[in-house]
Amino acid sequence: MQDFAGEAASLFAAQSRLEAESPRRRSDTFDEPILRLLLNGVPDKAIAARLQVSERTIQRHVRILLAKVGARNRMQLGQILACRSNPHPHPQPHPQRLTEFDAQILKMLLQGQAESAIAETLSVSRRTVQRSVKGMMSRAGAANRVQLGWHAQRSGWI
Structure with a gap:
C-alpha cells in the first residue's frame, strides 16, 4: 500500500x-x-x-x-x-492501465457527478458503476475514494 x-x-x-x-x-x-x-x-x-x-x-x-x-x-478532494x-507532478506510470469504460467513469466522478447520473449517462446500472470504482480502487491499492483521486492524479490516469 x-x-x-x-x-x-x-x-x-x-x-x-x-x-x-x-x-x-x-x-x-x-x-x-x-x-x-x-x-x-x-x-x-x-x-x-x-x-x-x-x-x-x-x-x-x-x-x-x-x-x-x-x-x-471525496475523490476530487484526493485529486x-x-x-x-506537488503542483508540477511527473506522473508515475501505473503498470495497470484503465479500460476506456473505467476512464470514463473516473473522469465523470472527478467532475463531481453522482454514481446514479453516471449510470444514466452511460446506460448501465448504478451497481456497474460501483463495481468499476471498486475495481479501480483495488488496482490503485486505494482504501477509499480520497486515495483513488490522489492515485489517479499521481499515476497519470486522468
Whole structure:
C-alpha cells in the first residue's frame, strides 16, 4: 500500500503557513488529522474513534474541507490534494492501465457527478458503476475514494 499521507506533508506545511495569517476556528483543528487519516485509508468511523468525536462530526468536517478546497466529492478532494502537494507532478506510470469504460467513469466522478447520473449517462446500472470504482480502487491499492483521486492524479490516469 502506498504512503499517501507521506506525500501530503508538504501540502500541510504550506497550508499551515497560509492559515497562520488568518484567525483559526475550532473546526480548523480537525482539518489536518482528518486529511491525514483519510489519505491513509482510515474509514470515518475509525477517524471518529481516534479523535474522540462522533462519526457525524467527521462527516461534517469532511464536507467543510470539501467546500474549502472547492471539491464536490471525496475523490476530487484526493485529486486536489495531490495537485497542491506537488503542483508540477511527473506522473508515475501505473503498470495497470484503465479500460476506456473505467476512464470514463473516473473522469465523470472527478467532475463531481453522482454514481446514479453516471449510470444514466452511460446506460448501465448504478451497481456497474460501483463495481468499476471498486475495481479501480483495488488496482490503485486505494482504501477509499480520497486515495483513488490522489492515485489517479499521481499515476497519470486522468
